[in-house]
Amino acid sequence: MKERLFSVLYMFVLALVFTSVVGAVNWVSRERIRLNQEIALQRIVLSVLDLLPPEAISKKEMQAIFRRRIRSLPFGDRTVYVAVAPEGDRVEGYAFPVSGPGFWGPIYGMVAVDAQVQKILGIAFYRHSETPGLGGRITEAWFREQFRGKPLHVPSPGRRFFYLKPAGTATGPDEVDAITGATETSRRLEAFLDQELKRIIPLLRQQRPTGNV
Template identity: 30%
Template sequence: MSIKAKIDEFLALPNDSTKKTVGVALALCLVCAVAVSTTAVALKPIQDVNKTLNRKQNIIDIGQLAPPGTPIDEAFKNVEAKVVDLQTGEYVNDIDPEKFDARAAAIDPKQNVVLTREQDIASIKRRAKYATVYLVKENDQLKKVILPVSGYGLWSTLYGFLALEGDLNTVVGLGFYEQAETAGLGGEVDNPMWKAKWPGKTLYDEQGNLVIQVTKTVAPADDPRSKHQVDALSGATLTSNGVNNLLHFWLGKDGFGPYLQKLRNGGGA
């Protein structure tokens, strides 16, 4: 029997026929699936562009690279993106920083490092072997470095950026572009008032020890310890601990520690 004959036979079935009902439903599902897939493929380039622009805008805002309203391309003109080997601190020149996806690499056994319990203070389980860093230069002088950071809070993994002055010690800003913490509690990591507490804080003491801390008991302003301390989020102890832990992980030897040390020694900028 020809295809046309089969279609005619199917259409001739009564409308309350189970066979016809199932057939129409399957046909509708197929048409919808094709439509959704086609739309997803067609929109992917636009989604990729928007994702890139959103990342750049977050870097601009957290790094305080330009006044609000400045066009992204103009604000980003002095920013140089580079991929870093986290183990050695060396740049990886054969990977395009615009195309490298650290989150995808973190779940790829060929591109990740599985962390031990002792290493994994940020509760991320594994990290990519490489990471993209952003250097801001003026007249070939390093002015700022923006580092991607992530770590688990109470309910979610927080993804953001930490921006440092060229001294690699003074915080320019810390912000998270993706998180799912409790609104009004841990979600206050997005509150401008809390983010405003970070600029000017310093990461290391005079002996070079990493001492930055999110704490419920901040020392008085005239106490030297206060410059290394940020008020914890009210009612959000676990999220605050998560922020503290992720900073200590990414600034430590299993994160950007080797890279930052190279920069301090005059290499890599």
């Protein structure tokens, strides 16, 4: 009887120890994942706002720039990141998340505009399920750089902010070269990006957040 009781208690203690260890590891990993995601988001925001120095910097240096230059504010159904001057006396731009359906799954991105909300400062697509080497090329610098400096003219009825044209044919201020062989990704990106811009750009122009500058 005692031996059986000892065996039960032993297994109970052993299970409790292992459960505690697994729980602790899970908590540490979850916190580490959260911090890594936070750092990745900060880097994306600084990148589209063109606030990262050209030389490589450490995570701590990058986080210091973010704390000094960025104010995170709720704005409608999303967060807007307000970029302020080094002196903190004026707004230099805004960054905001965008998302929509791609060909294989949702695409998540970040768009930055100037303080007057008149042109694109930068754009990034940082999470997606598009085909590597085809639709997945939306993350490549050559594709993203096409948007930099593009004017944000209010489209006339039935028009879009931007059109993705067959590679090598984009010439207008509202046109960018699409990715060869990724017709569906390009078509869906064009549609949801336009939808998102038509939601947020008018709001930013009407009530620009200042971040308490």
